[in-house]
Every structure is written in C-alpha cells, then in structure tokens.
Amino acid sequence: MARPLNRPPAKSLDRGLLPSLLGYALRRTQSAVFADFAATFARAEEALTPGEFGLLVLVERNAGLSQMTLARALGIDRSTLVPILNRLQTRGLLVRHPSPTDGRTHALGLTPAGEKALTRFAKLVKAHEKRISEGLSAAETAKLIELLEKVRHSARPL
C-alpha cells in the first residue's frame, strides 16, 4: 500500500552562510546543469559529457592540433587526456594521425562519423542550453556569462 507518508515533511535544512556564497551557488548550479545535460543526451539515446562535447568542438575547429595543445586548452594534464581520446577514438569519432612535421605529436582530427555526430550533438546542446536558460532573458543570459567570465579571471590559477 503505497502510502507511508508518516515521515516528517522533509523540511529543508538550515544552510547557514552557504546561500550567500558565490562558490556554493556555482557548484550547485553546475551540478544541476550537468544533470540536465546528461538527461538531454540520455533521452536522445546519445552518450556524451560536457567535457567530451567541448573537446570535439575544439578538435573540429582546430583540426591537426596536438594532444598537448588540446590538453592546455582544456586545462587538464596530458595524461588525463589519453583515456578520453582513447574512448572517442574507439567510438570512431576521432583519429590520431601521425604529424607530418613532428614525430612526437599526433595530429588530431574528427572522422566523417565524428563530424556527423557532432552535428547531432550540437543540436542537443542547443536544446539543453535553451532549457537551462529558459528563466532568463537573452540580456540576462549574456550578463550571466559575462559575470562568470569576470569571476573566472579573478580566480587565481595558482
């Protein structure tokens, strides 16, 4: 008999100073947005993380770039990048060509299937973006991005 509601009304906890913290708002919002991103792709029976999407866009727009260049652009260690590229390569979306000019590096590029997939992915990302910003006007969304960029530059990389 599905009616157990003898449970306390789940009153929300006292969060103290947390709601006044920018970092806290950022973390919670990021988490919710990530969940929305995942749900958007899951419903379309596609599998992709925000990080993978960003990576694919970077490779598409900068074909031939090396793993180090890509890792720096993504702000991650080169060793972190390896298994991510392996996965995308196994999925047939991306290839590591030998560089004609530097024997140490790989020239990264999308496969034709990768290009096609990225087109699909971009549509899903658009829908996702539309949903998460539905409570905001276009001006507010622009303002939000601008403020986030300011914060990003104030946060010290070190």
Added chain:
Amino acid sequence: MARPLNRPPAKSLDRGLLPSLLGYALRRTQSAVFADFAATFARAEEALTPGEFGLLVLVERNAGLSQMTLARALGIDRSTLVPILNRLQTRGLLVRHPSPTDGRTHALGLTPAGEKALTRFAKLVKAHEKRISEGLSAAETAKLIELLEKVRHSARPL
C-alpha cells in the same frame, strides 16, 4: 634576443560556439573557482574541499541529523557519503552518535575540534570568496548568485 619563438606563439584556439554557451562558462568558471579554493586552503596548510566545507556547515547548523538527511541535502547517494564521513571522522572533526530514537540512523555532529576547525575554515572561505568576486560590485555578486539560482531551478533534476 629573447627569441625562443620557434614554437607557435601559443595562439589561443578557435573555440567555435563554446564561448556563447552558458554551460561552458559555468564549467570553466567552476573549475577555476575550485582551483582557487584549493590554493587558498593549501597556502594555509589546511586541507578541505568545497564539498567538505558545505557538509561541515550543514552538520554544524543541523546537529543530530542522519546520514540520509545529509545525503539528500547534498544531492548525493547515501553510499557516496560513507567514505566522506569516514575521512572527516578519522580527522576528528565529526562524530556519528547513536540516535536515541531510531536505531538505524546515526546522529551526526561536530566534535569540539570540528567546531574550532570550521571557524578557521570559514575565514579562509571568506578570503576565497572575496578574491573570486573582486572584479564584481556587491550588487553584481548578488545578481550573479540570483541568476545562478534561476538557472539551477530551470535545469531539470531528471
């Protein structure tokens, strides 16, 4: 002549549509803010993550709460919470008391050392918050938090 420039001038990559995406700005800013948080604590020779700080505040302000209640407030699975509590308990900041009313649950609470540590942590968080928002006016910071909250509520939990 300082001319090591045999290397491409590290020109920044073409990011395509990424800079127009709210999710992308959110993710990058969150990452930079996290790094600043970590650096702030590292310089003070303290060790804490934003998540742990949030957890400690919640426990302090809601002493006696159960692990399930805490997990729900944090938006994580109860099994994810276990090793986190173990670590904080090992550090002597937090204790799991037996609940007087419900033999299944633990009544979480801070130790005296945990209370003291949280006071130190809160100061560091304040300094961190001040730094990341230094490029913004107080009004802009408030607006930013407000916009983030709106986005958070638009992002569908499912």
Added chain:
DNA sequence: GCGAATTTGTTTGATCCCCAAACAATCTAC
C-alpha cells in the same frame, strides 16, 4: 654537427567522486 636538455604521448599509481545493487539491522504499517 653533436651531445644535452626539452617536449610529447603513454603507462602506472594514487586519490577522489559518483552511482547501483545487495545485505543486515531496524523501524513502520496494518
């Protein structure tokens, strides 16, 4: 030119976060 220093990609090892499923202990509902 040629040896030394640097760069690149990879592997390995260490933490850490996350979830799902299963389990025993305990509580709740009927």
Added chain:
DNA sequence: GTAGATTGTTTGGGGATCAAACAAATTCGC
C-alpha cells in the same frame, strides 16, 4: 506480529584528476 520500507555499509564499476617515470623525437647550445 509480520510484511514492507528505511538506513547505513560494503562491493563493484565508471570516470576524472594529477604526479612520476619512460622512450622516442625534437630543439638548443656550442
């Protein structure tokens, strides 16, 4: 009291992240 739900824990499986070590290749310094 007994069946069903809840709680905390353990286990197993993904990943993300960095650091250190290595071989191969390139560049630097002279």
